[in-house]
Every structure is written in C-alpha cells, then in structure tokens.
Amino acid sequence: MKTCIAVVLLLFAGACLAQGSPEGMHNRAAYPESEAAAAWRGLAAGYVRQAIKDRTLEEDRSLNARVDAVMATVGAAVAAIDSRFAHSSWRAILINDFGYGAAAFPGETILVDATFVRTLQLNDDELAMILAHEAAHVLAGHASEKLSFMAEFLGKEKVPTARKALLAFLADDAYAAAYRPTALLQEREADAVGAAIFFAAGYDSRRALGIFDKLAELETREDRRDQDSHDAAAVRKQAVSEAFAELRRFHAGRHPTPQ
Numbered sequence: 687m688k689t690c691i692a693v694v695l696l697l698f699a700g701a702c703l704a705q706g707s708p709e710g711m712h713n714r715a716a717y718p719e720s721e722a723a724a725a726w727r728g729l730a731a732g733y734v735r736q737a738i739k740d741r742t743l744e745e746d747r748s749l750n751a752r753v754d755a756v757m758a759t760v761g762a763a764v765a766a767i768d769s770r771f772a773h774s775s776w777r778a779i780l781i782n783d784f785g786y787g788a789a790a791f792p793g794e795t796i797l798v799d800a801t802f803v804r805t806l807q808l809n810d811d812e813l814a815m816i817l818a819h820e821a822a823h824v825l826a827g828h829a830s831e832k833l834s835f836m837a838e839f840l841g842k843e844k845v846p847t848a849r850k851a852l853l854a855f856l857a858d859d860a861y862a863a864a865y866r867p868t869a870l871l872q873e874r875e876a877d878a879v880g881a882a883i884f885f886a887a888g889y890d891s892r893r894a895l896g897i898f899d900k901l902a903e904l905e906t907r908e909d910r911r912d913q914d915s916h917d918a919a920a921v922r923k924q925a926v927s928e929a930f931a932e933l934r935r936f937h938a939g940r941h942p943t944p945q
C-alpha cells in the first residue's frame with residue numbers, strides 16, 4: 687500500500703484500533719485467500735441471480751451510468767494507491783431493495799441498494815464516498831477475516847471449507863452478533879482507508895460528508911443502532927473529516943506551494 691493509506695492508518699491507529707494493532711486485528715487466515723474469495727464471489731453472484739429472477743436489477747440508464755462513472759474513478763484511485771489492484775476492473779451493481787446500503791465482495795464487485803441511493807438522493811461525491819468505503823473493505827481483506835472468525839468460533843472441523851464457514855455465518859444471526867465488535871473495528875478501518883481512496887479520487891470532500899447527515903437522519907427514524915456495526919453517523923463524520931484534514935496536511939507537506 688502506498689503512503690496515502692499508510693499515513694491514515696498510522697494516524698488513526700490510536701483512535702480506531704485501540705483494541706489491537708492493525709496486524710492484531712487480522713487473525714491468521716483460516717482458509718487460503720483464493721478459496722475465501724471464491725466463497726464470497728459465489729454469494730455475490732447468487733444475489734445478482736436472485737435480483738435477475740426477481741426483476742429488481744435497477745434499469746434506470748442514467749442512474750446506472752452515474753454509478754458506473756463514479757465506480758470507474760474510484761477504481762482508478764484504488765489502482766493508483768494499491769498495486770495489487772492495478773489491473774482490477776471494479777463493478778458496482780444497482781439492485782432495488784437489496785437490503786443493505788451497499789456491500790463489497792472480493793472480485794471487486796460492489797452491490798448497491800438503488801432504493802437507498804434514491805431515498806438519500808445521493809450526489810456523485812456521496813456515491814464516491816460510499817464506493818470508496820466499500821472498496822476499502824476489499825483492500826483490507828475483511829470478508830476473509832469473517833470466515834477465519836467462524837473457523838475459530840466453531841472449530842475448523844465443523845466448517846472445513848470457506849464456503850461452509852460462510853453458509854454457517856449466514857444461517858444464524860447469533861454469529862453476526864458475536865462478530866459485531868470485530869465488525870465495528872473493520873468499519874472504522876474502512877472509513878479511514880476509504881477516506882484515502884476518496885481523497886485520491888479527487889471528489890469534493892465537503893459535499894461528500896453530507897452523506898453522514900443523511901445517515902444520521904435515517905438513524906433517528908429507524909432506531910436500529912443496536913444491530914448496527916458502524917459507529918453513529920455523527921461520530922463517523924468527525925473521524926472522516928479528521929482523516930481528510932490529515933490527508934490535506936500530508937499532501938501539502940509533500941507538495942509545498944512555491945514561495
């Protein structure tokens with residue numbers, strides 16, 4: 687990873703990862719990376735197949751074009767700051783009533799709830815913020831960590847393959863509840879790394895931060911904080927604003943304005 691992301695992680699290590707160093711958070715992988723990625727890719731493909739069957743794939747051309755354009759810019763920013771993704775092609779697929787705001791999968795696929803995009807009337811800067819956050823989950827390998835957690839929690843003899851671990855996780859909400867403390871750390875990491883990706887993509891950070899005000903309004907309406915693995919929107923807004931300020935300072939230090 688290039689300095690941009692490293693700097694953000696370093697600066698936020700104290701605040702965000704107080705329960706362990708970034709290395710400490712990443713348990714040793716229980717399954718080979720390719721096997722874990724294949725299990726998650728299979729799940730994403732399943733969601734897309736279901737959406738085709740249910741006719742819930744978003745058909746609005748202009749909305750699809752907007753999301754494709756923002757995804758291309760965010761994907762190029764990822765390629766520029768993390769060489770593992772230099773040749774990746776990212777896809778964002780809009781599904782109506784997907785049920786999550788957005789979800790990222792290995793294979794550089796991001797499923798986005800079209801209803802969420804419409805309800806919150808997301809502008810391109812806010813969309814970029816969401817896609818950068820989701821891409822950050824992929825960069826940080828969070829999906830594979832979830833499966834390693836299952837292997838540790840249930841014992842690998844119960845879940846000998848990554849696919850079995852994933853199916854077990856999805857079958858019972860109790861696992862998501864047990865995983866929540868780790869999920870919270872992952873969300874903070876995705877906000878920090880996402881800020882660096884967003885910054886590299888060159889969108890308007892002030893406009894993008896508006897997403898957190900919209901999310902805060904949703905929180906008061908829906909009151910589902912107890913099941914949420916994110917910090918409250920106001921807390922996230924503060925953390926991401928500080929990450930942007932730090933990135934601006936870092937960038938200004940490397941490219942001082944000529945006197």
Ligand SMILES: [Zn+2]
Binds near residue numbers: 819820823873876
């Ligand atoms: Zn997230």
